[in-house]
Amino acid sequence: MSTRQTIRLTVNGKSYEREVEARLTLADFLRHELHLGGTHVGCEHGICGACTILIDGRSARACLTLAVQADGADIITVEGLRNRETGQLHPIQQAFVDAHGLQCGFCTPGFIMTTLELLGENPDPSDEEIKEALGGNLCRCTGYQSILDSVRLAARRLQSASAA
């Protein structure tokens, strides 16, 4: 009932309580209040997908979500993917490295978070399904072919890991 609100939420497994301005976007909250700079802010009106995160297990644009809307939510950002004990990159992150899925890297967190949801729902997507899923993310280096290769590689590795 005012311009400031107290929110409680979980980000990458850690609980936070903060007072925020109602107009603060979740992307800016993650970057400026929690100092998690992996969630990139590109267009700030829902077109580019660089700010894609998972909210309660579902991909979402952090720039099109207010921090106050995330009260009570469970958030995963790209910082939450690396194995905390071993320090190893997540298989999707490693696949993007190995298949040259990143050029300048600005769009990469968004692509990786979108891929995380895609492969969680559909472990063996067709090229068409991958393209449709990635359709909401823009790469300003236009390195789409190697991003597609990276998702295919990640899918193969995750499948053989779960089969093992």
Add this chain to the structure above:
Amino acid sequence: MKPAPFDYHAPTSLADAVALLARLDGDGCDAKILAGGQSLMPMLAMRVARPDALVDLARVPGLDAIRLQDGHIAIGAMASKRAAELSELVREKQPLFHAATRLVGHQQIRNRGSVGGSFAHSDPASEYPAVALVLDMQMVAADPDGERVIPADEFFVTYMTTALEPGEILTEVRMPVLPTGSGWAIQEITRRNGDLALAGVALTLRLEAGRCTDARIAAFGVDATAVRLTAAEEALRGAVPNGESFARAGATAAAALADPMSCIHASADYRRHLVGTLIERALAEAAARAH
């Protein structure tokens, strides 16, 4: 590209929400409803909208149900588009609405964007208003005095404007189950998969004894609201469903478009051409399904 300041309210019942809206309106406060936020947030970020207050419906229970009721599919206004997309009920009983939902934005948008939000936002390039006209959908709106049902052909007024009064909340949309034997299709041209349409058409088609007995056709992305294309519907009545009659219906619709929108991405003539071509394609697709 940051929203201007606003007061934030998160009522926890529909009664509280409508009472709050009435009070804010009485105080001369410009309040906007926040549903999924996927259309409102860009407007706030670009400051096209600068409301004094947002009323977030996320904590109002019971607005996200998807159910079959009295032969209609009723979708709560706060149901996410992703929920509508994944609903077996919607996919089986009203495949046109299912297909339209799959064309709205990208999965990241559909995960959070609400079904009701799109109807209330009433973007002329969005798929839902055209589908609402084709299916003769009904919109349920609540205010402190109760609820009223608004038919789709009265609901969409002009660009981003609906028949909803300032204190009203859209609570549910209702659509008939697709009759057996009806064909349907939705086709659009976008600059990028998932973006708003430069032009699109949605239609249903009924065939009996080798003739078209009924067609309902609407276009989106061409005018201030979605438009019914009655001349093309008439042109089909009694026609043998084939490439020739479908092309004639498309040409009739294109000729009947009074003054299509024009912008840097698509001229009025190009939009007119798209509508004709899309109708031809969509009718062929619908006819193949009409058995």
